[in-house]
Amino acid sequence: MKNLDKFIIGLMLITGIWLLMSNNNNDNTKVSPHELQQKLIQRTRFYTTEDVAKAIISKDPSLQLIDIRTADEYNKFTLKGAINIPLKDLLKKENLDYFDQDVYNTVIFSNGSSNSDVAWMILTRLGYKNIYIMDGGLNAWVDNILRPKYNPIVWDRKQEDLYEFRKGASFYFGGGSTVSSGNEQASKPKKKLIKRKKKEVTGGCG
Amino acid sequence: MGPLFPQELISDPLNLFIAIFIGIGFGIGLEAGGFTNTRKLAGVFYGYDFVVLKVFFTAALTGAIGLFLMDSYGLIDINLTFYPKTFWIPTLIAGIVMGLGFILGGFCPGTSICAASTGKIDGIAFVGGVFIGIFGYAFTYESLFQNLRSKGGLGKANIAEKLGMSNELFIFIVLIIAIIAFIVVDKIQKRVNEKKPVEKIEELGL
Amino acid sequence: MNPYLAGFIIGLMLIAAYYFSGEGLGGSGAFKKVVVATINGVNHNYALNSAYCSPLVSEGKSPLNSWLIFEIIGVIFGAILSAAYFGRLNFKVGKSPKITNKTRIIAAIIGGILWGIGSQLGRGCTSGLVMSGMAVNALSGYIGLAAVFGGGYAFAYFFRKLWI
Known part of the structure; x- marks a missing residue:
């Protein structure tokens, strides 16, 4: 065998061994348990109710709200512009398309935080980016935004500002003492789905 | 990427x-x-x-x-x-036909294009033969080949996966x-x- | 050129084809597109109604405006460049000295016809079916490999006069 033969065959052998070694590296589109734990500890996955309220009021185009409660609950009350994807249907292909994109910041909410956290974990495990949850869910929304409590004795200035904002937001969302106005908001049309572009490759000789 | x-x-x-x-x-x-x-x-x-x-x-x-x-x-x-999707029956039959074609013609379509464009007369004849073959196939497709072509479909089969x-x-x-x-x-x-x-x-x- | 080096170059092109375009290298696919374009040019209605041609012509786009056609144009240039470099750009018939040119040409045409039919039935030739398939571990590539070379070896004995 000539030297060049040996060189090329050797190169293939070395890269072949490298490939064999890279085996465990394979599942790179998904998030490892270690990374998942890191992300779970951080608070960055949360949108506070105020963040969500601000985004809705300012009509933030990058916001995509996903209501993961059942369709019944969704029809009774939801946030303005929210899309209903019940948790049990989360992994359906047509629903995953809402999350598998990098255009919107997706904020998930349910009544509390725990169901949203489950959905968040599944979606993060699938490697989707920009997935957030609304801290405290709709319960917190009602408490903070729709019926903000005023308790001036123990509050400092910052909390005063927060209260002012909540009160303003409460007017915007038609809160006060009732939450009935949610009905009309629920009937808003679904946001147009923007899919990550993937062409079906129709190549080949056949 | x-x-x-x-x-x-x-x-x-x-x-x-x-x-x-x-x-x-x-x-x-x-x-x-x-x-x-x-x-x-x-x-x-x-x-x-x-x-x-x-x-x-x-x-x-x-x-x-x-x-x-x-x-x-x-x-x-x-x-x-x-x-490529696998349809093992037509692929096997066609492969044997192509094997016979290889022994008779001495080229495969890709190499015949190289041979023809560099002036090899047998290459030009082979390219002509391929065109005759495909024209013949196109005009008899519905009666002769259409059924056979989709027999034994296994989808996008991966050989390593099949071998476990x-x-x-x-x-x-x-x-x-x-x-x-x-x-x-x-x-x-x-x-x-x-x-x-x-x-x-x-x-x-x- | 050293065969391993030539193979290495083809392998790199295969990677590039998959990386940039998501396509494998092909040969017979370009033939198919030329045939369909010809049928379409002669009789558009026939092409639209034919189960073979219609997938390529129904969108109103020319079947020639495709990746494989451009790749094959490149192949022609590349082959001429390389042949010119190695001094192989000449009109010749490649054959065993024991047979006449006529025999060789007839065998080449019959071989071509068999490849034409086989590549359409089997969804590709040595490049598109076997080599590109093997590069992504597709089962069809390995079935094709076994069938093409198995078939070749099975028939080799009967046609040895053409070559040895």
Whole structure:
């Protein structure tokens, strides 16, 4: 065998061994348990109710709200512009398309935080980016935004500002003492789905 | 990242422009490998010249190692590329037909294009034959081939998965078999040419 | 050129084809597109109604405006470049000295016809079916490999006069 033969065959052998070694590296589109734990500890996955309220009021185009409660609950009350994807249907292909994109910041909410956290974990495990949850869910929304409590004795200035904002937001969302106005908001049309572009490759000789 | 075009990361004209350059590289590889010489090609079936086997397996394995290495580091998603669907019955029958065509014609379609464009008259005849064959196929498709063509469909079948091993291990095994074959065929070639010397191909003026 | 180096170059092109375009290297696919474009040019209605042609012509785009056609244009350039470099750009018939040119040409045409039919039935030739398939561990590539080379070896004995 000539030297060049040996060189090329050797190169293939070395890269072949490298490939064999890279085996465990394979599942790179998904998030490892270690990374998942890191992300779970951080608070960055949360949108506070105020963040969500601000985004809705300012009509933030990058916001995509996903209501993961059942369709019944969704029809009774939801946030303005929210899309209903019940948790049990989360992994359906047509629903995953809402999350598998990098255009919107997706904020998930349910009544509390725990169901949203489950959905968040599944979606993060699938490697989707920009997935957030609304801290405290709709319960917190009602408490903070729709019926903000005023308790001036123990509050400092910052909390005063927060209260002012909540009160303003409460007017915007038609809160006060009732939450009935949610009905009309629920009937808003679904946001147009923007899919990550993937062409079906129709190549080949056949 | 990759593949770039199916994710619309490069434009259609650029994609076609790149195709020309990839084709040039492919053409140079085929011509320089000696694939325009039919006697060199046919040699693999009679043991006097194994250049086809060497070029072919080196190319396929370089491609496989490179692609799966890139896949494991997230540089390309093989699932988004043109992944051939398997229909084992027509592929097996057609493969045997093509094997007969190989022995008679001495080319395959890709190499015949190289041979024809570099002035090999048998290559031009072969290209003509391929056109006749495809025209014949096109006009008899519905009556003769349409049913047969979709028999034995297995979808986008992966051989490593079917054998129950990882892609990396399968490629490595093929690589080892290929390297052993490279060494063995050199010995066979030597013995065949000693026993019954075939005129040196270079002396035939090709 | 060294066969391993030539194979290595083809392998790199295969990687590039998959990386940039998500396509494998092909040969027979370009033939198919030329045939369909010809049928379409002669009789558009026939092409639209034919189960074979219609997938390529129904969108109103020319079948020739495709990746494989451009790749094959490149192949032609590449082959001519390489042949010119190695001094192999000449009109010749490649054959065994024991047969006449006429025999060789007839065998080449019959071989071509078989490839034409086989590549359409089997969804590709040595490049598109076998080599590109093997590069992504597709089962069809390995079935094709076994069938093409198995078939070749099975028939080799009967046609040895053409080559040795």
